[in-house]
Amino acid sequence: MTNLTPLLKSQMLRRSLRCYALGWWSLVPVLGLVPALLAFAEFRAVVLGKGNKWNAARRQLQVGSWLAGAGVFLTLIVLVIGALVLMDS
Amino acid sequence: MNLLPVAYRELVVLARRPGLYWMRFAAGLVVALLSTGVILTHYGAGATPASLGGPLFRSLSYCAATLCLFAGPVLLADSLAEEKRAGTLGLLFLTDLRSHDIVAGKMTGLAMPAVQGLLAILPVMTVGFFLGGVTGGEFARTALALLNLLFLSLAVGVLCSAVLSSGRRAFAVSLGLLGCSGLSFWALEQWATQCPPWLVWLLEVTSTPAAAVPGAWDGKTPCDLPRFQLLLAATHGAAWLCVAAACVVVGRVWRDRAEVSPWRRRSDGVRRGAGLRGLARRQVGSAVLVWLYAAGSVWGLSWLGGQVTVGNVSAGQFVVVAWLLHGAFKLAVGWSAVRALGGERDSGALEMLFVTPVGEVAVWQAWLEALRWRFLRPALLLAAGDIFLAWRWSLGPESSVEESSLLLCVFLGVVLFLLDCYALAWVGMWEGLVARTATRATVRTVVALLVLPSLGCLPLLGLLGTGAFVPLVWLATCVWFGMGFLADVGLGVKTMVRVSDDLREAVLRRVGG
Numbered sequence: 001m002t003n004l005t006p007l008l009k010s011q012m013l014r015r016s017l018r019c020y021a022l023g024w025w026s027l028v029p030v031l032g033l034v035p036a037l038l039a040f041a042e043f044r045a046v047v048l049g050k051g052n053k054w055n056a057a058r059r060q061l062q063v064g065s066w067l068a069g070a071g072v073f074l075t076l077i078v079l080v081i082g083a084l085v086l087m088d089s
Numbered sequence: 090m091n092l093l094p095v096a097y098r099e100l101v102v103l104a105r106r107p108g109l110y111w112m113r114f115a116a117g118l119v120v121a122l123l124s125t126g127v128i129l130t131h132y133g134a135g136a137t138p139a140s141l142g143g144p145l146f147r148s149l150s151y152c153a154a155t156l157c158l159f160a161g162p163v164l165l166a167d168s169l170a171e172e173k174r175a176g177t178l179g180l181l182f183l184t185d186l187r188s189h190d191i192v193a194g195k196m197t198g199l200a201m202p203a204v205q206g207l208l209a210i211l212p213v214m215t216v217g218f219f220l221g222g223v224t225g226g227e228f229a230r231t232a233l234a235l236l237n238l239l240f241l242s243l244a245v246g247v248l249c250s251a252v253l254s255s256g257r258r259a260f261a262v263s264l265g266l267l268g269c270s271g272l273s274f275w276a277l278e279q280w281a282t283q284c285p286p287w288l289v290w291l292l293e294v295t296s297t298p299a300a301a302v303p304g305a306w307d308g309k310t311p312c313d314l315p316r317f318q319l320l321l322a323a324t325h326g327a328a329w330l331c332v333a334a335a336c337v338v339v340g341r342v343w344r345d346r347a348e349v350s351p352w353r354r355r356s357d358g359v360r361r362g363a364g365l366r367g368l369a370r371r372q373v374g375s376a377v378l379v380w381l382y383a384a385g386s387v388w389g390l391s392w393l394g395g396q397v398t399v400g401n402v403s404a405g406q407f408v409v410v411a412w413l414l415h416g417a418f419k420l421a422v423g424w425s426a427v428r429a430l431g432g433e434r435d436s437g438a439l440e441m442l443f444v445t446p447v448g449e450v451a452v453w454q455a456w457l458e459a460l461r462w463r464f465l466r467p468a469l470l471l472a473a474g475d476i477f478l479a480w481r482w483s484l485g486p487e488s489s490v491e492e493s494s495l496l497l498c499v500f501l502g503v504v505l506f507l508l509d510c511y512a513l514a515w516v517g518m519w520e521g522l523v524a525r526t527a528t529r530a531t532v533r534t535v536v537a538l539l540v541l542p543s544l545g546c547l548p549l550l551g552l553l554g555t556g557a558f559v560p561l562v563w564l565a566t567c568v569w570f571g572m573g574f575l576a577d578v579g580l581g582v583k584t585m586v587r588v589s590d591d592l593r594e595a596v597l598r599r600v601g602g
Binding site: 068 | 449567571574585590
């Protein structure tokens with residue numbers, strides 16, 4: 001976990017913005033699980049690899065991860081409702 | 090007795106903290122939410138006001154008793170210990186103050202938030218009385234038992250603070266002592282007929298403080314007044330004993346202690362590695378106890394699962410024991426995380442580390458790695474044990490649709506358990522750094538990640554449960570998982586960004602403040 005290679009500033013910004021974009025994609029129910037996992041991976045890489053550099057896209061990074069969490073939650077609700085309908089039938 | 094100077098000073102400090110007023114508001118809000126959940130859960134076609142009043146009153150009494158039990162460790166565990174660490178306890182003895190003045194002054198001043206919180210809860214409890222199903226005597230006896238319990242909790246808190254010089258240890262020990270009482274009461278309720286007489290006697294003695302609150306109620310038969318008075322007197326006597334012991338101890342323990350032996354320091358260094366990583370592992374603590382706890386929990390749950398199959402233990406009791414074991418593990422994670430950087434900050438070592446070429450990133454990564462070294466594998470062992478038990482149970486000869494769906498419920502619980510541990514490590518580390526005391530940091534971490542999501546479930550569960558179109562176990566598991574997941578992701582993400590970006594500013598702000 002702690003031995004990630006340090007990121008260049010450009011990489012850090014690009015990956016933060018990628019996390020933001022993937023966060024929006026993860027709001028698609030069920031199919032959004034893959035972008036959500038990718039968003040979390042980008043988030044983790046930036047947090048652990050940014051070092052002392054200032055991240056201008058900090059807010060996008062944070063919002064992207066929150067959106068990914070909301071996407072996973074949405075998918076979970078859809079799956080639970082689907083399972084209940086199946087059990088009921 | 091000259092307790093006024095100390096009590097006045099503590100009250101003035103307290104009155105300037107906005108947290109006091111928020112705490113009062115929060116106590117009222119929590120019981121109001123709980124009341125809503127209880128009323129919605131018990132509301133049905135055949136419900137009458139009298140049938141709602143009893144359950145509402147009893148639920149709120151349990152909630153108030155839990156808050157009373159927590160009050161002493163939270164408010165008083167660091168009261169005398171802080172003075173000892175700062176070296177100001179000895180200075181107090183240079184004035185005309187005696188040890189009982191200091192103990193009584195601290196208790197009077199710092200107990201005020203708890204007393205005010207209880208006063209905010211009691212009016213909500215009268216709703217049960219006005220709905221019916223609760224008598225005036227029952228309400229008065231419960232209020233008396235709660236006040237008595239609060240006094241004992243505060244006394245235990247101040248005693249532990251007097252004996253131990255570390256606020257965190259005092260908090261843990263006092264919480265453990267008072268928690269034992271609650272657990273003994275629950276164990277006695279569940280397994281009184283199956284335990285040997287000596288164990289029943291032991292459980293009755295240790296559960297005395299917690300048993301006084303339910304002992305005040307009228308059940309199918311009226312309250313057993315002599316027994317209630319005995320429980321009340323025993324609790325009160327124990328509280329005064331603790332206060333007296335604290336008075337005796339505080340005059341003797343304020344002096345400096347000898348340093349840790351060089352042999353022990355060297356053996357620690359060899360065992361856990363040198364450098365920053367070794368230092369972090371030394372500060373976080375040994376992993377052996379956590380491994381033993383995880384292995385013991387898996388074994389205990391496996392044994393209890395066998396008892397459920399035989400029919401000696403109900404499934405509900407099994408779930409409560411599993412929940413308690415996992416909750417204790419999560420508390421240990423939060424506790425260690427708070428200690429991780431908080432201890433270094435208190436000793437001033439963190440600022441020293443920051444001015445070296447090591448830098449803050451290496452520091453927080455080393456402490457995070459130490460937490461992972463201590464807790465990750467035992468947590469995985471516990472999670473794997475849960476999944477294996479649920480899988481074996483669902484394949485049993487008496488397997489049904491409900492038992493098959495159990496596997497999915499356990500899987501969701503295990504995912505949430507691991508997520509909780511991860512989020513607790515980050516949030517605890519940050520709170521330990523920015524909060525005024527370690528106790529406050531622990532409480533904030535645990536309340537934000539574990540208590541509030543669980544409390545938030547109750548009204549939602551009540552609202553959804555009234556429709557009764559979904560099996561309740563499914564519904565409870567999904568709502569609980571959803572709330573916990575949102576809290577973990579929301580707070581975890583925010584804290585990870587803060588730790589990686591603002592750590593140095595947070596430490597410098599503390600130094601400046």
